[in-house]
Amino acid sequence: MRGQAIAVLETPSVLIDMDIMERNIARMQARCDQLGISFRPHIKTHKIPDIARRQLAAGAVGIACQKVSEAEVFAAAGFRDIQIPYNIVGARKTGRLAQLARKVKLSVTVDSRAVVDGIAAAAQKADAHIDMLVELVSLGERTGTTPADALSLAQHIAATDNLGFAGLMIYPSDAAIRPRLLETLNLLAAAGIPVAVISGGGSGAIREAHLLPELTEMRVGTYVFYDWNSVSQGYTTFENCAMRLRATVVSAHEASRVILDAGSKSIHSETVNGRFGYIEEFPAARLRQVNEEHGYVDFSACPSTPAVGDILHIIPVHTCVVTNLHNQVYGVRGGMIEQVWDVAARGLVW
Amino acid sequence: MRGQAIAVLETPSVLIDMDIMERNIARMQARCDQLGISFRPHIKTHKIPDIARRQLAAGAVGIACQKVSEAEVFAAAGFRDIQIPYNIVGARKTGRLAQLARKVKLSVTVDSRAVVDGIAAAAQKADAHIDMLVELVSLGERTGTTPADALSLAQHIAATDNLGFAGLMIYPSDAAIRPRLLETLNLLAAAGIPVAVISGGGSGAIREAHLLPELTEMRVGTYVFYDWNSVSQGYTTFENCAMRLRATVVSAHEASRVILDAGSKSIHSETVNGRFGYIEEFPAARLRQVNEEHGYVDFSACPSTPAVGDILHIIPVHTCVVTNLHNQVYGVRGGMIEQVWDVAARGLVW
Numbered sequence: 163m164r165g166q167a168i169a170v171l172e173t174p175s176v177l178i179d180m181d182i183m184e185r186n187i188a189r190m191q192a193r194c195d196q197l198g199i200s201f202r203p204h205i206k207t208h209k210i211p212d213i214a215r216r217q218l219a220a221g222a223v224g225i226a227c228q229k230v231s232e233a234e235v236f237a238a239a240g241f242r243d244i245q246i247p248y249n250i251v252g253a254r255k256t257g258r259l260a261q262l263a264r265k266v267k268l269s270v271t272v273d274s275r276a277v278v279d280g281i282a283a284a285a286q287k288a289d290a291h292i293d294m295l296v297e298l299v300s301l302g303e304r305t306g307t308t309p310a311d312a313l314s315l316a317q318h319i320a321a322t323d324n325l326g327f328a329g330l331m332i333y334p335s336d337a338a339i340r341p342r343l344l345e346t347l348n349l350l351a352a353a354g355i356p357v358a359v360i361s362g363g364g365s366g367a368i369r370e371a372h373l374l375p376e377l378t379e380m381r382v383g384t385y386v387f388y389d390w391n392s393v394s395q396g397y398t399t400f401e402n403c404a405m406r407l408r409a410t411v412v413s414a415h416e417a418s419r420v421i422l423d424a425g426s427k428s429i430h431s432e433t434v435n436g437r438f439g440y441i442e443e444f445p446a447a448r449l450r451q452v453n454e455e456h457g458y459v460d461f462s463a464c465p466s467t468p469a470v471g472d473i474l475h476i477i478p479v480h481t482c483v484v485t486n487l488h489n490q491v492y493g494v495r496g497g498m499i500e501q502v503w504d505v506a507a508r509g510l511v512w
Numbered sequence: 513m514r515g516q517a518i519a520v521l522e523t524p525s526v527l528i529d530m531d532i533m534e535r536n537i538a539r540m541q542a543r544c545d546q547l548g549i550s551f552r553p554h555i556k557t558h559k560i561p562d563i564a565r566r567q568l569a570a571g572a573v574g575i576a577c578q579k580v581s582e583a584e585v586f587a588a589a590g591f592r593d594i595q596i597p598y599n600i601v602g603a604r605k606t607g608r609l610a611q612l613a614r615k616v617k618l619s620v621t622v623d624s625r626a627v628v629d630g631i632a633a634a635a636q637k638a639d640a641h642i643d644m645l646v647e648l649v650s651l652g653e654r655t656g657t658t659p660a661d662a663l664s665l666a667q668h669i670a671a672t673d674n675l676g677f678a679g680l681m682i683y684p685s686d687a688a689i690r691p692r693l694l695e696t697l698n699l700l701a702a703a704g705i706p707v708a709v710i711s712g713g714g715s716g717a718i719r720e721a722h723l724l725p726e727l728t729e730m731r732v733g734t735y736v737f738y739d740w741n742s743v744s745q746g747y748t749t750f751e752n753c754a755m756r757l758r759a760t761v762v763s764a765h766e767a768s769r770v771i772l773d774a775g776s777k778s779i780h781s782e783t784v785n786g787r788f789g790y791i792e793e794f795p796a797a798r799l800r801q802v803n804e805e806h807g808y809v810d811f812s813a814c815p816s817t818p819a820v821g822d823i824l825h826i827i828p829v830h831t832c833v834v835t836n837l838h839n840q841v842y843g844v845r846g847g848m849i850e851q852v853w854d855v856a857a858r859g860l861v862w
Contacts, residue, residue, distance in 0.1 A: 172604050172862040206804060228805045248805065249762040251773070251821055254522050273763055276820040304806055305763040305771050412599040413623055413655040421655050423601070427836050428861050431781045454556060454832055455578045455598065456654055470626040471601055482804055486777050487836070489859045509839045509859065511778050512522040 163492070163499050171499070173410040173473065174428040176484060176491040180500055182404035183386060183493070184216070190368070190385045191220040197371055197380075202226050202245060204363070204383030207482045209507035210491070211239035213386065224267070226363075226381045230258050231510035237266050239506065245269045247295070247331055247363065247381065249277040249305060255512065256281050260288035269293040269359075271331040273307045278319055285324035294319050295331040295361055298346060300339050306332070309346040316355050328359050335362025335380070337373035347376065365397050387481040394434045405491075406442065406475040407484065409457065417467040422449075422457035422474065429457065429476060430483040439476035444468070449476065513842070513849050521849070523760040523823065524778040526834060526841040530850055532754035533736060533843070534566070540718070540735045541570040547721055547730075552576050552595060554713070554733030557832045559857035560841070561589035563736065574617070576713075576731045580608050581860035587616050589856065595619045597645070597681055597713065597731065599627040599655060605862065606634035613640035619709075621681040623647045623657045628669055635674035643678040644669050645711055648696055650682050650689050659696040666705050678709050685712025685730070687723035697726065715747050737831040744784045755841075756792065756825040757834065759807065767817040772799075772807035772824065779807065779826060780833040789826035794818070799826065 163170060168177065194201035203217040204226040214225050214236065224243025227233040233244045244266050250259050259281065262268055272278050272294050285292045296315045299306030307315065312330065319327040330346060332339055343360070350357055362374060363381035365388075371380055384391075387405040388398045409424035429439050431452060438457065441447045444464045451458040457476075461467040468474065478484045485491060486508050493501030513520060518527065544551035553567040554576040564575050564586065574593025577583040583594045594616050600609050609631065612618055622628050622644050635642045646665045649656030657665065662680065669677040680696060682689055693710070700707055712724060713731035715738075721730055734741075737755040738748045759774035779789050781802060788807065791797045794814045801808040807826075811817040818824065828834045835841060836858050843851030 170604075172602060174861050249771075249820070251760050251762045252522060254520075273765070274820055277762070280821070299765070303769055304803070304808065307765060410601050412601045412627070415623070415649070415657060419653055421599075426780075426782070426833050430776075431833070432776070453654070454836075458654065470599070470624055471630070483776050483781070486804075487859070488861055509837070511524050511838055 334364030684714030
């Protein structure tokens with residue numbers, strides 16, 4: 163299909179505007195260069211080695227993957243510096259992690275002794291070395307631990323064979339977390355424990371990274387495509403949204419009851435202001451409900467209503483979960499298909 | 513993995529309880545037999561030919577698929593009576609539909625002349641015959657047309673080469689739709705147009721099918737697994753829910769902040785009462801938020817809180833969208849893995 167016009171694509175199909183994606187990649191790298199910190203793109207957003215290579219070519223130091231399975235795919239594709247900012251738990255996963263650590267420079271994050279000890283056992287069994295970042299709990303209250311606990315974990319890691327304490331991780335690394343970060347750094351300094359890496363992350367947090375000068379690297383994923391969430395949260399504008407779901411009108415009896423062939427199995431089920439996607443051609447249209455293969459749109463507030471067979475382009479609420487629903491996505495430029503990408507790391511739940 | 517204990521599975525993994533699934537298949541077939549109507553399971557829920565074969569073996573007359581791509585997979589797997597209750601729009605899709613109609617007994621639903629004419633052109637070009645059911649708009653207000661329009665569509669179909677008017681389709685076929693159905697049947701009878709099939713559908717509608725005696729067949733999908741939606745809507749009970757997502761606790765610092773390795777990429781993002789899944793071992797636990805690989809659970813209302821490494825089993829909110837996220841699902845019985853099923857029709861957006 164490469165080299166053909168977009169019109170040859172059936173719907174629903176995911177289109178990536180190459181010009182916008184390239185600008186997003188260059189802009190984020192420039193932002194991190196200006197901050198004087200390393201940039202480590204998170205590949206969960208695209209799951210496509212070719213796009214990650216473009217991010218490295220722009221200056222990224224390595225990649226972040228969210229799962230061992232994703233890391234395995236990218237290691238096989240030639241990537242040699244991989245961080246998995248996730249607590250890897252379970253003997254089979256930690257065993258695969260240790261095998262991976264024999265092939266690539268691997269770091270993981272941990273927030274409890276149980277996670278550290280599980281990974282340590284696997285690393286020792288495989289005679290592998292694994293670097294660990296201790297995760298500080300952020301204002302997002304997801305994973306992560308306290309400053310005092312971070313100190314004891316760092317000491318435990320440093321004292322364990324086959325492990326290395328590499329530093330700290332925070333997600334999202336909003337500037338407001340700085341007091342907690344400084345408290346932790348003081349505890350580690352007092353204990354004489356060096357901190358090589360302080361890894362922050364988040365599409366919103368990158369905007370305040372200059373207020374957290376202790377950071378040595380940032381992990382951001384969504385920026386490569388951006389989405390309606392990013393726009394609604396003020397992280398970017400629609401001009402920088404690279405992904406569109408191309409959809410077809412399959413039923414149009416009333417302006418308030420128009421049905422698209424895009425539903426929860428192609429655009430997912432997340433919402434912004436109760437809407438499941440932003441229809442580029444009809445900004446006032448309300449994609450108000452989705453079933454698996456049906457998107458319900460109300461065009462009452464629009465100057466016109468599309469007809470059966472019309473093609474519309476939807477900016478998704480959340481690009482990361484959309485990529486994961488498609489076997490291929492299409493890089494487009496000037497109305498032509500320039501890239502046909504297999505989503506190499508999709509559907510790998512482990 | 514077949515024949516091994518469930519414990520060998522990494523998480524998150526989808527388990528299907530074979531005993532419960534077999535009971536669900538037998539019960540639904542018995543219900544339709546008792547009603548004296550044909551049963552046509554909708555495969556969108558499982559997308560697995562082996563499960564559809566079990567549904568046919570129990571007495572189903574054929575299957576329903578929601579997309580041409582799903583129908584292509586099931587035709588290749590040997591299924592010979594396929595209904596696609598969807599408006600197929602676009603020259604490439606209708607061309608594939610016509611090729612399929614040369615191999616299997618195929619019927620589709622339509623709700624507008626534009627859809628009929630697009631399919632007719634493809635059928636004529638391929639010298640294929642396609643049966644059509646006209647969809648009546650239901651109280652669900654999704655696709656479908658009015659009684660008067662249904663009559664003119666039926667006449668148009670009957671007068672078009674390579675097409676056959678097979679009857680009417682309703683989704684969901686709640687009993688309250690009967691006046692509209694009778695009005696349509698009277699119009700068709702007055703015009704001398706025979707109606708061979710009246711196809712109803714819906715996990716809720718099957719419970720009122722006896723109040724719609726005109727039905728000749730029912731399409732139901734979710735019943736094979738059921739889910740929390742089905743339970744919360746009173747269609748069934750947890751005892752009949754066959755699907756579990758097996759997940760691992762990866763962080764457990766506070767009862768109100770426990771994190772599972774199951775997020776929107778393995779359990780999807782639909783909710784019941786603001787919860788993303790029902791945790792079988794902890795009915796009072798609140799799976800209150802999901803990121804792609806993180807499920808946030810509040811165990812405050814529970815007598816105990818699980819620890820890192822503990823395995824939990826989640827009954828999904830909506831099974832159809834969960835199957836679509838996994839490359840394999842596992843049929844289990846008595847703690848052992850009895851089936852390893854590839855989700856053959858997953859990720860086929862067209």
